[in-house]
Amino acid sequence: MILDxxxxxxxxxxxxxxxxxxxxxxALTLLALAALWFGIKSLFEWLAWPWIDAWLPALPSWxxxxxxxxxxxxxxxxxxxxxxxxxxxIAGLFxxxxxxxxERTDYPNDPPGRAVxxxxxxxxxxxxxxxxxxxxxxxLLLLLVPGINIAAxxxxxxxxxxxxxxxxxxxxFRPEAEAKALRRKHSxxxxxxxxxxxxxxxxxxxxxxxxxxxxAMMVHxxxxxxxREGS
Numbered sequence: 300m301i302l303d304x305x306x307x308x309x310x311x312x313x314x315x316x317x318x319x320x321x322x323x324x325x326a327l328t329l330l331a332l333a334a335l336w337f338g339i340k341s342l343f344e345w346l347a348w349p350w351i352d353a354w355l356p357a358l359p360s361w362x363x364x365x366x367x368x369x370x371x372x373x374x375x376x377x378x379x380x381x382x383x384x385x386x387x388x389i390a391g392l393f394x395x396x397x398x399x400x401x402e403r404t405d406y407p408n409d410p411p412g413r414a415v416x417x418x419x420x421x422x423x424x425x426x427x428x429x430x431x432x433x434x435x436x437x438x439l440l441l442l443l444v445p446g447i448n449i450a451a452x453x454x455x456x457x458x459x460x461x462x463x464x465x466x467x468x469x470x471x472f473r474p475e476a477e478a479k480a481l482r483r484k485h486s487x488x489x490x491x492x493x494x495x496x497x498x499x500x501x502x503x504x505x506x507x508x509x510x511x512x513x514x515a516m517m518v519h520x521x522x523x524x525x526x527r528e529g530s
Contacts, residue, residue: 301492304519307405308512316400320393320511327389328507335385385428392424397514398471406522412471423467427510430459453497460500460513461493468517472525485524492520 311317395414402411415423462482469478482489496513500506 300523301495304492304516304523305495307519308516311401311515312508312512316404320396324389324393324511325507328385331385331389394467394514395420397511398468398518401515401518415470427463430463453494456497456500457493458490460496461489464513464517465489465521468521492516
């Protein structure tokens with residue numbers, strides 16, 4: 300069931316039907332990351348310049364060069380950590396578009412889902428952002444703990460992403476309380492599906508498409524679970 304849902308989501312990810320959502324998400328993500336780059340760079344320069352101005356003249360010239368290299372690497376790492384959260388909040392605004400494409404193309408004979416209201420959609424987008432931030436901070440801290448480091452990344456992100464995206468897919472057809480109850484009933488299946496999403500998230504550049512892949516996959520998974528339960 301999970302692998303079938305993942306394959307179905309991947310088959311649609313680069314299809315013409317998804318192109319519009321992909322281009323909107325990708326363009327807005329690049330703009331947001333560019334703005335963040337300049338913002339972080341400006342903040343760093345504003346905070347660090349008084350110290351640089353006071354100490355640099357008294358230090359060897361190679362120290363200034365080394366400092367510039369370290370600062371550049373730090374900025375690049377900071378931006379890399381922000382890629383997934385930024386993509387999550389932007390793509391969160393278009394999750395209903397993704398779900399509608401999947402439902403229309405793969406389940407044309409089923410009643411269509413209802414779009415999540417605009418305000419609720421914004422709340423979900425912000426929540427997705429928070430979930431990805433929290434998951435990656437926890438995973439980053441756990442990387443320092445011997446024996447569980449990499450596994451922590453997958454477990455934390457698998458649980459959080461699986462929960463959020465499955466509930467989104469279910470809420471297009473059910474009240475929120477019922478969607479949460481269905482997720483809890485099938486918690487192991489949803490968690491395992493979340494691990495697939497976490498694996499997708501771990502691939503550089505491809506992780507920009509994580510919210511689109513996760514939304515499509517969870518639509519298929521919800522459909523499969525609903526068909527099994529006859530609901």
